[in-house]
Amino acid sequence: MTGxxxxxxxxxxxxxxxxxxxxxxxxxxxxxxxxxxxxxGMILWSVLYCRRRGxxxxxxxxxxxxxxxxxxxxxAAIILGxxxxxxxxxxxxxxxxxxxxxxxxxxxxxxxxxxxxxxRYPGPDGRFQTDDDLxxxxxxxxxxxxxxxFALESQDVIHSFFVPNVRVKQDAIPGRTIRGWFDAAxxxxxxxxxxxxxxxxxxxxxxxxxVHAPEDYRAWVAAQWPAAAGDDGA
Amino acid sequence: MRPDHKxxxxxxxxxxxxxxxxxxxxxxxxxxQLAWPGTPVPGFRWVPEPTLYEGIVPExxxxxxxxxxxxIMMFFVAMPILVGGFGNFLVPLMxxxxxxxxxxxxxxxxxxxAVAALLLLASFVVENGAASAGWTAYxxxxxxxxxxxxxxxxxxxxxxxxxxxxxxxxxxxxxxxxTVLNARAPGMTWWRLPLFVWMQLAAAVLFLASVGPxxxxxxxxxxxxxxxxxxxxxxxxxxxxxxxxLFWFFGHPEVYVxxxxxFGIVMEILPVFARKPFFxxxxxxxxxxxxxxxxxxxxxxxxxxxGIDPRLAGPFSVTTILVSVPFAIMVGCMLLTLLGGxxxxxxxxxxxxxxxxxxxxxxxxxxxxxxxxLDIYLHDTYFVVAHFHFTLFPAVVLxxxxxxxxxxxxxxxxxxxxxxxxxxxxxxxLSFNAVFLPLxxxxxxxHMRRIYDxxxxxxxxxxxxxxxxxxxxxxxxxxxxxxxxxxxxxxNVLWTLVARARAADNPWRANTLEWATTSPxxxxxxxxxxxxxxxxxxxxxxxxxxxxLPQSVPDPRGRA
Numbered sequence: 001m002t003g004x005x006x007x008x009x010x011x012x013x014x015x016x017x018x019x020x021x022x023x024x025x026x027x028x029x030x031x032x033x034x035x036x037x038x039x040x041g042m043i044l045w046s047v048l049y050c051r052r053r054g055x056x057x058x059x060x061x062x063x064x065x066x067x068x069x070x071x072x073x074x075x076a077a078i079i080l081g082x083x084x085x086x087x088x089x090x091x092x093x094x095x096x097x098x099x100x101x102x103x104x105x106x107x108x109x110x111x112x113x114x115x116x117x118x119x120r121y122p123g124p125d126g127r128f129q130t131d132d133d134l135x136x137x138x139x140x141x142x143x144x145x146x147x148x149x150f151a152l153e154s155q156d157v158i159h160s161f162f163v164p165n166v167r168v169k170q171d172a173i174p175g176r177t178i179r180g181w182f183d184a185a186x187x188x189x190x191x192x193x194x195x196x197x198x199x200x201x202x203x204x205x206x207x208x209x210x211v212h213a214p215e216d217y218r219a220w221v222a223a224q225w226p227a228a229a230g231d232d233g234a
Numbered sequence: 235m236r237p238d239h240k241x242x243x244x245x246x247x248x249x250x251x252x253x254x255x256x257x258x259x260x261x262x263x264x265x266x267q268l269a270w271p272g273t274p275v276p277g278f279r280w281v282p283e284p285t286l287y288e289g290i291v292p293e294x295x296x297x298x299x300x301x302x303x304x305x306i307m308m309f310f311v312a313m314p315i316l317v318g319g320f321g322n323f324l325v326p327l328m329x330x331x332x333x334x335x336x337x338x339x340x341x342x343x344x345x346x347x348a349v350a351a352l353l354l355l356a357s358f359v360v361e362n363g364a365a366s367a368g369w370t371a372y373x374x375x376x377x378x379x380x381x382x383x384x385x386x387x388x389x390x391x392x393x394x395x396x397x398x399x400x401x402x403x404x405x406x407x408x409x410x411x412x413t414v415l416n417a418r419a420p421g422m423t424w425w426r427l428p429l430f431v432w433m434q435l436a437a438a439v440l441f442l443a444s445v446g447p448x449x450x451x452x453x454x455x456x457x458x459x460x461x462x463x464x465x466x467x468x469x470x471x472x473x474x475x476x477x478x479x480l481f482w483f484f485g486h487p488e489v490y491v492x493x494x495x496x497f498g499i500v501m502e503i504l505p506v507f508a509r510k511p512f513f514x515x516x517x518x519x520x521x522x523x524x525x526x527x528x529x530x531x532x533x534x535x536x537x538x539x540x541g542i543d544p545r546l547a548g549p550f551s552v553t554t555i556l557v558s559v560p561f562a563i564m565v566g567c568m569l570l571t572l573l574g575g576x577x578x579x580x581x582x583x584x585x586x587x588x589x590x591x592x593x594x595x596x597x598x599x600x601x602x603x604x605x606x607x608l609d610i611y612l613h614d615t616y617f618v619v620a621h622f623h624f625t626l627f628p629a630v631v632l633x634x635x636x637x638x639x640x641x642x643x644x645x646x647x648x649x650x651x652x653x654x655x656x657x658x659x660x661x662x663x664l665s666f667n668a669v670f671l672p673l674x675x676x677x678x679x680x681h682m683r684r685i686y687d688x689x690x691x692x693x694x695x696x697x698x699x700x701x702x703x704x705x706x707x708x709x710x711x712x713x714x715x716x717x718x719x720x721x722x723x724x725x726n727v728l729w730t731l732v733a734r735a736r737a738a739d740n741p742w743r744a745n746t747l748e749w750a751t752t753s754p755x756x757x758x759x760x761x762x763x764x765x766x767x768x769x770x771x772x773x774x775x776x777x778x779x780x781x782x783l784p785q786s787v788p789d790p791r792g793r794a
Contacts, residue, residue, distance in 0.1 A: 009678040009704075011693055021611055028602050035562075036598045039569060043591055046572035047579065050508070057781060058774040059574035063513035063567060072514055072566035079562045083555045086605055091548050093607035098544040114381070157375040158474060160539065160614060164680030164693055167611045173475060173541045174374060175468025191693050195614040195682045197300075197368045198375060200293040200383045203686040 011164045014186040014211065017097050018167035024089055031082050035075075097168070101181050102147035108140065110150045112159035112172040114199050117192060117207035124228035134224050138207045143217035144187050152178045160196035163209055169195055184211040237341040238757055239334045243323025244645060245344050247638075250314035253351055257306035258717050260299045267291040269699060269710035271687040285363060294383060296686045297366035302358075304369025305392065308488070309399050310351055312630040316495040317403060317441075318344065320637050321410055321434045323645060327748035327755060328428045330419025330764045330786070335412040343405040350398035357391035365392035368684065370485070373466030373477040377458040386459075393456045400445055400452075407438035419747065419786075421766030426785065428746045428770045429512060432519050433498030437491045440526045444491075448484035451477055478540055482533035489625065490529045494522060496629025497564065499637035500586040504568055505771040506640075506744045507583035508575025509781050512771040514567035521560035521567075528557050538609045547606040554604035561597055565590070576774075576781075580742075581655030585636030588663045589628040596624030599674065617677025620670045627666060635662070635723070642730070643737030647754045651734065654726040661719035668712035672704045679704075743782050746770050750786045 006029055007022055063069055109120035109128060119140040123132030142148045152161055154172035161180075162169045168182045184190075194205035212220055266275045274289030285295050322344075326334055334340050357364040362384040367376035371392070379386040414427075414435050427435075454465040455477065464470020466477045505512045512518070534542060534550040568590060577583065599621040602608050612618060635658075642650050676697050681688065688694040688706065699707045740749040751760045764786035772783040783789075 006678065009675045011680050021607060024605060024608055025602065028605060028608065032598045032601050036594055039565060039594050040591060042569045042573065043587060046575065046577060047587065050573060050575050050577050052576040052578045056576055058509040058576045060511060060774050060776050061513055061570070061574060062511045063570060064516060069514055069517055071570060072517060072563055075566060076559050076562045080559050083558055086601065087552050087555055090551055090605035090607040094544070094547050097607065097610060098547065157381050158372055162682065169539050169610050169613055171540045175474070176541060178541050191691055193682055193691065196372070197297065197684040199381055200297060200366070202684065203690055206690060
């Protein structure tokens with residue numbers, strides 16, 4: 001199995017950071033697989049060629065001198081170096097996904113509860129908890145190619161907001177608001193799942209991410225707030 | 235009558251094996267539902283409603299079975315077999331002691347464990363069934379019965395049973411540490427201890443160092459459920475994430491408490507069947523201590539996407555991936571113990587090599603999950619399920635079976651049949667891989683864990699009842715084969731105990747002290763107490779006539 005074949009199992013990626021997640025997956029694959037094969041190869045080699053036959057005596061190797069132990073410690077040092085490489089790449093990507101929020105994003109509240117998702121939009125005034133808020137059950141509409149900032153809440157137990165095609169996952173904790181972001185480049189309808197066991201109907205806690213092309217999204221917004229559309233033509 | 239550590243060890247083994255049957259059948263029920271959702275499970279029509287309906291698994295039962303499978307396998311199979319069973323039976327023998335330091339404490343430990351196991355099993359038959367909040371019991375789902383559709387006494391019993399189980403192993407660990415510190419035979423210096431003893435000691439210390447927070451957390455959770463406190467409930471001023479911190483502060487070291495004794499078994503077997511000294515004995519001991527210490531500071535890698543401060547991901551990702559270094563040293567030393575040996579593929583060696591080969595898969599895939607940025611996608615998918623089964627199954631099942639085949643003559647005085655043993659190994663090894671290798675790919679496909687019916691999701695539907703290799707249908711068939719293959723072991727054990735010839739005292743020509751007495755050893759273990767003259771793995775020394783020099787035999791070459 002090559003790194004490419006491994007990536008073939010992933011669902012189609014539609015987000016900008018998702019391609020970096022997939023690339024990191026491939027990097028870890030390429031850095032770890034040679035070691036994996038080397039070690040399996042040593043087992044196989046030993047079983048095939050170091051068997052008890054004839055009067056051959058096993059080699060008396062205690063591995064207690066520095067010279068002998070180097071066979072283990074040098075590879076371990078190399079592994080340490082590869083670990084650092086993976087850590088550095090992972091930390092940079094993590095920071096991009098989880099440690100900052102983009103400016104000028106579409107804002108939406110995501111409310112999780114047993115066993116459904118609600119998505120709330122602030123409406124034309126741009127503020128939540130006002131009369132023009134829009135609450136949608138089970139469908140999250142976003143514009144393609146633009147960042148979306150979500151404020152994730154739970155009304156009962158822990159849930160997890162998971163959009164496989166976007167490579168985003170974030171637990172929702174009751175009593176807290178957790179903010180995160182994603183973007184989606186390709187218009188379409190994608191599944192949103194709950195990824196944390198949340199009760200007996202956990203498996204039905206599904207919603208949809210509806211990604212609109214920019215002009216379609218403007219039309220969708222206009223259809224949701226016709227008064228606002230009439231007032232200022234937005 | 236005065237307790238005997240060997241009896242206590244055998245009792246622990248038997249209890250663990252009994253619970254393994256329950257845990258295995260729960261896996262069967264879960265796997266059947268995943269592959270063929272909503273169809274009756276063959277052999278289970280007798281289970282009354284509302285647990286099952288004519289053999290069909292309903293949602294509440296599914297969550298309960300998933301929860302109880304994990305709980306049973308971790309706490310009621312792995313611990314009693316590897317720590318309680320092999321630990322109690324072997325450690326006094328291997329260090330040349332007559333008994334554990336506190337024999338009655340050992341009996342109290344196994345008794346407490348038996349009560350805990352009974353309470354856990356009883357929770358299946360209380361109103362609304364057994365615990366269903368996952369084996370990790372994340373609050374608030376676990377903290378209020380309304381969240382789990384009325385599971386009340388079932389989850390209370392789960393907490394009590396878990397707490398008692400922890401108490402049982404606190405007693406056992408104190409006993410083991412004291413024994414190794416104080417009861418070693420003359421000449422049994424620290425650097426002459428068999429690696430199995432080192433691993434048991436490291437596991438016991440690690441367990442004692444980490445268990446406190448979980449006992450506290452369990453009692454706090456019970457208080458939330460029964461006394462109206464709110465430690466984990468935000469509406470009462472509590473903090474749900476507190477549970478996860480306390481649980482995983484224990485939960486991650488607990489994985490090592492299980493893995494190290496499994497490794498210890500493999501480390502005893504490799505030199506005996508390769509006829510070579512263990513390569514890098516001291517390096518392995520230091521690596522074990524380093525891995526144990528690191529395991530106390532990796533717990534938040536279970537919580538990367540849980541809502542902890544994102545700045546925490548960096549340090550915990552670093553410590554997690556750093557664990558690969560001591561494990562690389564341990565595995566590297568085991569591999570170099572093999573190279574240049576004269577390997578005999580007897581059944582214990584097959585299981586030991588199988589442990590090593592499969593653990594490598596678990597180790598390597600841990601790097602993917604340790605990288606926090608990748609964990610965002612992989613967390614809570616079948617990739618995680620496949621990963622931890624590839625770490626725990628090798629240690630507990632393959633390692634445990636390696637130990638059983640290896641020490642069976644010492645424990646029960648008879649040799650298990652080799653031919654049946656080899657068939658048992660190959661069926662177990664191959665079907666295990668057939669179960670869990672496809673699950674990595676299913677996980678990469680985005681499949682969440684603990685999903686009752688994956689056909690709900692368009693994305694997951696291809697994984698359900700396809701005839702493809704990467705499908706729940708294939709995985710479940712392989713899992714049924716894996717479970718069925720264990721009947722070979724049952725037949726072998728029963729037949730051996732009833733009809734097979736008595737074993738020699740030292741059938742494998744091994745050096746460690748447990749082989750320097752009769753099979754099984756008498757009460758008090760040794761007819762003449764042994765003195766230790768050398769390291770435990772002196773195989774094929776260049777100037778000796780034989781290819782082994784037991785620890786307790788004075789140097790035949792006339793040197794001390």
